[in-house]
Amino acid sequence: MLRPKIIDTLKTYSWSQFKNDTIAGIIVGIVALPLAIAFAIASGVSPEKGLITAVVAGVIISGLGGSRVQIGGPTGAFVVIVYDIVQKHGVEGLAVATLLGGIMLCILGMSRMGAAIKFVPYPVIVGFTSGIAVIIFLSQIKDLLGLEIATMPAEFFGKCGEIVRHLHSINPYAAATSGATIVLVLLFLRVSKRIPGSFVAIIATTAVVHWFQLPVETIGSKFGEIPHTIPWPQLPRVDGVNINELIRPAFTIAMLAGIESLLSAIVADGMIGGKHRSNMELLAQGLANIASPLFGGIPATGAIARTATNVHNGGRTPVAGIVHAVTLLLIMLVFGKWASMIPLATLAGILVIVAYRMGEWHSFAMVLRAPKSDTLVLVVTFLLTVIFDLTVAIEIGIVLAALLFIHRLSQTASVSEVTGEFFNEEDRDDPDALSRKVIPPGIEVFEISGPFFFGMASTFMETMSNIEKNPAIRILRMRHVSSIDATALNALRRVIAQSKHAGVTILLSGVQNNLLNQLRTSGIVRMIGEENILVNIDRALARAAVLTTQTGNAGNV
Numbered sequence: 001m002l003r004p005k006i007i008d009t010l011k012t013y014s015w016s017q018f019k020n021d022t023i024a025g026i027i028v029g030i031v032a033l034p035l036a037i038a039f040a041i042a043s044g045v046s047p048e049k050g051l052i053t054a055v056v057a058g059v060i061i062s063g064l065g066g067s068r069v070q071i072g073g074p075t076g077a078f079v080v081i082v083y084d085i086v087q088k089h090g091v092e093g094l095a096v097a098t099l100l101g102g103i104m105l106c107i108l109g110m111s112r113m114g115a116a117i118k119f120v121p122y123p124v125i126v127g128f129t130s131g132i133a134v135i136i137f138l139s140q141i142k143d144l145l146g147l148e149i150a151t152m153p154a155e156f157f158g159k160c161g162e163i164v165r166h167l168h169s170i171n172p173y174a175a176a177t178s179g180a181t182i183v184l185v186l187l188f189l190r191v192s193k194r195i196p197g198s199f200v201a202i203i204a205t206t207a208v209v210h211w212f213q214l215p216v217e218t219i220g221s222k223f224g225e226i227p228h229t230i231p232w233p234q235l236p237r238v239d240g241v242n243i244n245e246l247i248r249p250a251f252t253i254a255m256l257a258g259i260e261s262l263l264s265a266i267v268a269d270g271m272i273g274g275k276h277r278s279n280m281e282l283l284a285q286g287l288a289n290i291a292s293p294l295f296g297g298i299p300a301t302g303a304i305a306r307t308a309t310n311v312h313n314g315g316r317t318p319v320a321g322i323v324h325a326v327t328l329l330l331i332m333l334v335f336g337k338w339a340s341m342i343p344l345a346t347l348a349g350i351l352v353i354v355a356y357r358m359g360e361w362h363s364f365a366m367v368l369r370a371p372k373s374d375t376l377v378l379v380v381t382f383l384l385t386v387i388f389d390l391t392v393a394i395e396i397g398i399v400l401a402a403l404l405f406i407h408r409l410s411q412t413a414s415v416s417e418v419t420g421e422f423f424n425e426e427d428r429d430d431p432d433a434l435s436r437k438v439i440p441p442g443i444e445v446f447e448i449s450g451p452f453f454f455g456m457a458s459t460f461m462e463t464m465s466n467i468e469k470n471p472a473i474r475i476l477r478m479r480h481v482s483s484i485d486a487t488a489l490n491a492l493r494r495v496i497a498q499s500k501h502a503g504v505t506i507l508l509s510g511v512q513n514n515l516l517n518q519l520r521t522s523g524i525v526r527m528i529g530e531e532n533i534l535v536n537i538d539r540a541l542a543r544a545a546v547l548t549t550q551t552g553n554a555g556n557v
Helices: 005-012 015-042 047-064 076-110 122-145 156-165 172-191 197-211 219-223 243-272 278-294 304-312 318-339 344-358 361-368 372-388 390-412 425-429 454-465 486-502 513-521 524-528 537-551
Strands: 414-418 443-449 473-480 505-509
Touching: 005 047, 005 318, 015 047, 015 076, 015 122, 015 197, 015 219, 015 304, 015 318, 015 344, 047 278, 047 318, 076 122, 076 243, 076 278, 076 344, 076 390, 122 156, 122 172, 122 344, 122 361, 122 372, 122 390, 156 372, 172 197, 172 344, 197 344, 219 344, 243 278, 243 304, 243 390, 304 318, 361 372, 372 390, 443 454, 443 537, 454 486, 473 537, 486 505, 486 524, 505 524, 505 537, 513 524
Parallel strands: 443 473, 473 505
Antiparallel strands: 414 443
16 A cells, blocks of 8 residues: 555544654654764765755655654665765765665555565575674774774775774774773663663763864864755766666665665564555655755665664654654754764764674574575675675575575475375375375376476476386376466476377376466467366376277377
8 A cells, every 4th residue: 555654643643642752753863863974974975964864864754654653864784885886986976876776666666566575585684784784893993993094995805904004003082982982872771761872972972072172083174064954956967977887786775775674664563563564665765765865865764773762762653753854954953063073983983883783693693503505695695795795795695595495495396206006104184195096007197296387397307208118198196286387387388299299198187276277378278188187186097097998008108
C-alpha cells in the first residue's frame, strides 16, 4: 500500500502523544547533531552537508515514509561509498549519483519490490556492515591521534601505509581529547539514557579545548564556519561528470538505503508492535535521496540507532521524526557558529564508538560457525568491502550467495529410477508408494522430487541418457515437483523428442495443476498427448499396460 503512515496516525492523534513525540524528537535531534557532522566529515565533504541531509531527508522520510517511528538521515553505512565517489568524481558526481540512487529507490517502491529487498542474504549484510565498520575506524585514526596526514588515501593499503608512516606525528592533545570523548560517551550511558553521552562529550571537550587553547584541529580550523542557512535547491551540474560511471555507485546507494531502511523499520516494528509498509518506505527513501542533493546534501536512509532512541523516548508517530529535523534546523540556524569550535578528535572518538556498534561482531562470529557456504559468503564480502570496493562486495556477495543457494537447492532435488523391489521406510504410510505397486516388464518409472529448475536440468538429462536398454514405456512421476523453469522445460522437451525417436512412450504422473498449465503453455502437453498425462501412478501404470498390450510389445524395444 503506497500510503504514508502519517495519514493513519493523525486520525487518532492526541495532545498527549504530541508532547511525547516532541520530547522524543528533540532528544533524537540532539543525538543526530554530532553524528550528522561526523558522518559528513568522514565521507570527505563539509560538515554542513550532513546537517542539511538530516534536515531535508529527515522531514521527507518521516512525513512520507511507511514506518511510524523511522528516523532518517546520513548514516555510517554510506561513509565508504560517499568517500569513494567524492575522491573519484567530486562533489557534483556525488550529487548526481545520489539523485540517480533516489530515482532507483522510487522505481523499486512503485514496482512493489519492498519484499524483494529483504531477501538479501544475511551473511552479505553482516559482511559489508562489518567491513564498513573497519573502514570507518581506519579512516578516523588520523583525527583520533592527530596525525599530520595531508590527504588520507581511499584505498585500504594506502590508508594503512600513511598511518604507519606518520605515527611519529601523534598529537597527544588530540589523542587525549578523543580518549576522553570515548570514556565520557560510554560512562554517561550509566548516568542517563535520555541525555545522549555524545552531546555531553562534545560540550565538555569543546569547552576544554577552547578554554585552554589546546593545539587540536577543529571544524572551524579545517572547514571554516558552518553556514547558518539552508541553500536554495538547484540541480547538480553535470559538466565533466561521466554519468555512465556513476550508475554502479548509484545502484549501491539505492541498495544500501533500501536494505538499511527496511532493516531499521523491521527492528522498530518489533519495538512498538507495529507493521511498516515496505514499498512506501522505499518510495520515501527515494524521494529523500532525490531532494537531499538538490539542497547540497548527501545520501540518507533510515538510521537504526536513532530510530531506537526515538522509540525509547516515547516517539510513536512520524511527528517525532519531523520534530527531530526541525530541532536540527534550529540548531544549525542559531548555534551553527558554535559548532565550528568542535574538535575533530571529538568527532573521531564518537565515530569509533559508532563503528564498533555497527560492526555486529557477535553476528560475525555466529555466521562464522554457520555452514561453510555462509561463512564463505561472509568472509568474501567482508574482505572485498575492506580491501577493494563496497559496490563490488555487494554485487559479488549476492551473486555468490545465490550460486551457493542454487547448489544447495539442486542437492535437495533428485531424479531417481524406481523399481518394484525399491522400498523406503517412509513408504509405510504412503498408499501411493511404488513399493506397493507392481511394475510390469518393459515399463520404467522415474521419480522427480523437489523444484525442477536449471540447477538439476543437466542431472535429469544425464539420468535419461544413461539407460542401457530403452523401455517401451517411461513414466515420469512428478507428484513432488513444486515448480519448473524454462531450462527444465527445455530439458523435458528434449527428452520427449529423443524418446519418440527411440520408440519410447513418455507418460507423466501426478502433475500439479500449476505445472500442468505451464506444460500446456510450453507445448509439452501437445508433444506427449493429453491422454498420456495421468493424475496418479495407478492410472499411469494402467495406461502403460494398455499401451504395451496394444503394441504387443511387453519387452524392451
